[in-house]
Amino acid sequence: MLRYFVAQTAPTTDKMPAETGTDIERAALLLKAGKLVAIPTETVYGLAADGLNEQAVLSIFKAKNRPDFDPLILHVSGREAAFSLAEYVPVKARLLADAFWPGPLTLVLPKKAHVPFVVTSGLDTVGLRVPNHPLTLSLLKQLDFPLAAPSANPFGYVSPTTAQHVLDNLGDKTDYILDGGPCTLGIESTIIGFENDEPVLLRKGSLKKSDIEKITGPLKEKINVSGNPKAPGQLAAHYSPKRKIVIAEPENIGLLQTLPRPVTLLTFGNLFQAWENRVDRVLNLSPEGNLAEAARTFYGLLREADQGPESLIVTGYLPAGEMAEVINDRLQRAAFPFKNTSHE
Numbered sequence: 001m002l003r004y005f006v007a008q009t010a011p012t013t014d015k016m017p018a019e020t021g022t023d024i025e026r027a028a029l030l031l032k033a034g035k036l037v038a039i040p041t042e043t044v045y046g047l048a049a050d051g052l053n054e055q056a057v058l059s060i061f062k063a064k065n066r067p068d069f070d071p072l073i074l075h076v077s078g079r080e081a082a083f084s085l086a087e088y089v090p091v092k093a094r095l096l097a098d099a100f101w102p103g104p105l106t107l108v109l110p111k112k113a114h115v116p117f118v119v120t121s122g123l124d125t126v127g128l129r130v131p132n133h134p135l136t137l138s139l140l141k142q143l144d145f146p147l148a149a150p151s152a153n154p155f156g157y158v159s160p161t162t163a164q165h166v167l168d169n170l171g172d173k174t175d176y177i178l179d180g181g182p183c184t185l186g187i188e189s190t191i192i193g194f195e196n197d198e199p200v201l202l203r204k205g206s207l208k209k210s211d212i213e214k215i216t217g218p219l220k221e222k223i224n225v226s227g228n229p230k231a232p233g234q235l236a237a238h239y240s241p242k243r244k245i246v247i248a249e250p251e252n253i254g255l256l257q258t259l260p261r262p263v264t265l266l267t268f269g270n271l272f273q274a275w276e277n278r279v280d281r282v283l284n285l286s287p288e289g290n291l292a293e294a295a296r297t298f299y300g301l302l303r304e305a306d307q308g309p310e311s312l313i314v315t316g317y318l319p320a321g322e323m324a325e326v327i328n329d330r331l332q333r334a335a336f337p338f339k340n341t342s343h344e
């Protein structure tokens with residue numbers, strides 16, 4: 001398999017910034033012609049192309065500067081369309097689909113022969129998801145092919161949760177941006193694979209593990225935090241702003257004196273209350289300390305922290321709660337390799 005062929009491709013584009021709007025017919029026409037359209041979902045925005053058209057799929061990798069070892073998810077309008085792309089569907093996959101689609105769940109299943117290997121990075125399995133967003137669902141219903149769509153950000157950078165985020169980073173590499181408003185969940189889908197028909201958690205996400213376990217029983221986890229390209233997707237460094245992030249313990253306020261200024265504090269509720277009037281800027285994921293709100297605001301505030309006068313970003317792991325764990329996973333990857341506390 002080619003390694004990093006995308007990363008080595010010179011950035012090319014004299015394209016005008018994409019138009020943003022809610023014209024599904026236009027989006028459908030462009031996609032049928034093999035073009036790229038950014039689509040809203042309940043989790044994050046995706047950069048979509050015809051998932052059965054190899055050239056169109058390759059142009060996603062090129063636009064994102066995404067390495068070829070990181071497979072894409074195919075998005076479809078419903079369960080029948082999804083399972084028509086799978087060679088085999090374990091019973092528990094059907095139960096999960098019934099319970100959570102449309103929704104923030106991706107199922108990794110053995111692929112049918114007509115699913116191109118460019119989508120799956122050479123794997124015999126394919127990620128399938130029915131996103132829960134009215135605009136995108138009606139778009140998918142107009143198409144007779146699935147949409148391959150990774151998150152619509154340059155590879156490694158913070159995921160987009162508004163049409164503006166897509167425009168900011170990939171505006172000149174996208175043919176149209178379908179604007180479905182801010183994403184309601186804000187963190188990527190939960191990914192489940194199967195081993196001997198038993199579900200395995202591959203990526204934590206917006207669908208809570210405990211909700212999945214109500215259907216499947218105890219879930220095995222195979223989350224790979226590494227820089228190993230053979231571990232699809234779960235790269236240690238990911239979702240990262242350009243600026244340095246320091247992950248601090250709220251008790252360790254003495255740390256502030258040792259840090260270069262200015263400092264932007266990315267906080268949650270009153271976690272870092274004692275720090276707030278001693279830093280240069282405060283961004284709060286949820287002043288009320290609500291984890292669902294923090295998930296929704298997380299990527300947007302990371303982007304905001306990455307803008308304005310050059311600044312160090314100081315933040316901390318969120319306290320107890322299932323969604324806290326999921327957000328902390330993203331935070332850890334965003335901060336890599338700068339993290340100064342261990343968290344596993």
Ligand code: TXA
Binds near residue numbers: 043149150191203
């Ligand atoms: O919420 C989401 O899942 C969003 C929206 C746009 O649907 N999409 C998204 O895609 O997060 P992306 O490309 O940023 O992450 C896709 C990840 C890959 O990095 C990989 O970890 C996993 O999905 N994946 C896809 N196909 C796989 C496969 N066949 N085997 C294992 N993992 C797979």
Ligand code: MG
Binds near residue numbers: 159
């Ligand atoms: Mg992504």
